Amino acid sequence: MTKNVGGIDRILRIVIGAALIAGFFLNPQGSYRWLYLIGIVPLATGLMSSCLLYRLVGVSTCKIK
Known part of the structure; x- marks a missing residue:
C-alpha cells in the first residue's frame, strides 16, 4: 500500500477515530x-x-514519495 497520509493528518485521524469508538462504549443508552x-x-x-x-x-x- 502506498502511504498518502502524513504526520498531523495521521495523528488527527487516530485521535478522532479513538474518541468516536470510546463514545460507542461510554454511551450505551444512546x-x-x-x-x-x-x-x-x-x-x-x-x-x-x-x-x-x-x-x-x-x-x-505524506512528505515522503
Missing part, C-alpha cells in the same frame, strides 16, 4: 449509538497511513 462506529474508518486509515479516498482524488499529505 439511540444512534452505532454511528460512533464510523470512527473505525479514520482510526484504520490513520494506523495504516493510507486513505483510499485520497488515492482516488490524487491527494497526498
